[in-house]
Amino acid sequence: MPLSAVKCQERAVSALESALARGHVHHAWLFQGPEGVGKELAAVGLAQALCCTEQPNVGCGACASCRRVEKRNHPDVTLVMPEDEQVQRGLAGRSDFERTPSRDIRIEQIRQLQERLAFRALESKTKVAILVAAHAMNASAQNALLKTLEEPPAGTVLILVSSAPEKLLPTIRSRCSKASFGPLPVAFLTEHIKQHKKGVDDVTAAQAATMAGGSLSRALDFDVDGLAxxxxxxxxxxxxxxxxxxxxxxxxxxxxxxxxxxxxxxxxxxxxxxxxxxxxxxxxxxxxxxxxxxxxxxxxxxxxxxxxxxxxxxxxxxxxxxxxxxxxxxxxxxxxxxxxxx
Ligand SMILES: [Zn+2]
Missing domain, CATH: 1.20.272 (Zinc Finger, Delta Prime; domain 3)
Structure with missing residues (x-):
């Protein structure tokens, strides 16, 4: 999903689009805002724009490169997230980890990322790292990442996605350009619920949308039968x-x-x-x-x-x-x- 397809976040998206158009994308970004409003979609969209072979710095969403970014298997785009998030998303099983999957992003994960970023990009001009739930980095992981933010390897863009940026070290936040994402409008959420939940009536959809606090993921999580x-x-x-x-x-x-x-x-x-x-x-x-x-x-x-x-x-x-x-x-x-x- 290219950047232009991220809905109802005009301010953040236009900031990213103008950085891309100038051909000067800062090496570190903090995408901040509530859960479920499109931050990670926008991070993927930015990665597509940076790796796209058809429409460089825009992202077509359709070329082989864009599709691989979308499927999270582009060799120059690395996603980092807590182990338990990997399990929740079905990207890993509990048995893949020696201990209980961690809720933190651990320092080992940051070190692995740093090793990857030390190599040249394989297919694109830019290597992109997306840190999902960046605030889940524990203190040692944050300190390790700080070094990369201070001395980024050439051709690297790091995107920290966070619904709780206050948990990040001030020194990390200050080194990132910020894109702020707001709550999604109730009318947008209502429409989305009606499209995705078959047979839901208008009032129930509006009720779920209002209760969701601007978050699409919360809106879609509601037990519609319970709301009935x-x-x-x-x-x-x-x-x-x-x-x-x-x-x-x-x-x-x-x-x-x-x-x-x-x-x-x-x-x-x-x-x-x-x-x-x-x-x-x-x-x-x-x-x-x-x-x-x-x-x-x-x-x-x-x-x-x-x-x-x-x-x-x-x-x-x-x-x-x-x-x-x-x-x-x-x-x-x-x-x-x-x-x-x-
Ligand atoms: Zn493309």
Missing amino acids: ERRDIIERFEALAPGDARGWLALAETLAEDRASAELALDVLQVWLRDVGCARVPGAALVNADLEPLAVSAAGRVSAAGLARRAVLIDEARNAITQRNGAARLQLERMFIEMFAA
């Missing part, structure tokens, strides 16, 4: 009454069947609260368009400050579950008590 239960989740939530502890606890138990369903329910409720906020404004478009009457009546029952507080409580519960490994049911119970206890 969003109406039920929302209606039961709105039926909760202050003081009805039995009602809250029962809903917490249903929603927290497992961790994934609890997270999904919290995401659904977060979007719903936004809809309730929007319902105060006549004519505003709601994600849960089919539940507009309920959103309007809910908006009449809770103040703006009350809504904001609920949104914070949902965030806190979600963080406790995902980041601190909290028990899902307990967190939901606590959340409902904070929301509804007088």
Whole structure:
């Protein structure tokens, strides 16, 4: 996929295209931005442009060279990623590693890369290295890479792809040209979901797109069948009454069947609260368009400050579950008590 096919990232893509057009591509790049918004696609696109035999510095996407870059088997393009990422992508099996596949990019991998970069390019003018999840480099790997960034071998372009660039050493970041990738627009994600998930209805697609926080990979990861239960989740939530502890606890138990369903329910409720906020404004478009009457009546029952507080409580519960490994049911119970206890 050539650079020109990377969607909705005009700023980053045009920066790369103009560097290519000037024939002066910096030797080190940091592609930064959220997960699943096209950073790695753009890195592959840049590698194609640098290796393309038909349209040098543009990338045709169709010549033998471009196709090999796309298939990740061009001899002058090296991909580096943590072992567990290789396993997740099906590029390696667990048995290929002597120990548990590492979540870090290890110093040995950087040394191997450096050995490869020390040789001349085999087919192209430029050798390209793409470091997927560059922030996964541990401290010694980062220090080793720093040497390459300081004294790059001739004809080398390194592309560090990262959704957490703050985990990279400042000395690494400062040596890279930066291309920043933003969240993808909801309308784009909605269309993409409708194309890739057969039989999904418009509201569910819009709901998944809104919950995805601008990330295509997250949008496509959503369990569409689980989302079909969003109406039920929302209606039961709105039926909760202050003081009805039995009602809250029962809903917490249903929603927290497992961790994934609890997270999904919290995401659904977060979007719903936004809809309730929007319902105060006549004519505003709601994600849960089919539940507009309920959103309007809910908006009449809770103040703006009350809504904001609920949104914070949902965030806190979600963080406790995902980041601190909290028990899902307990967190939901606590959340409902904070929301509804007088
Ligand atoms: Zn080409």
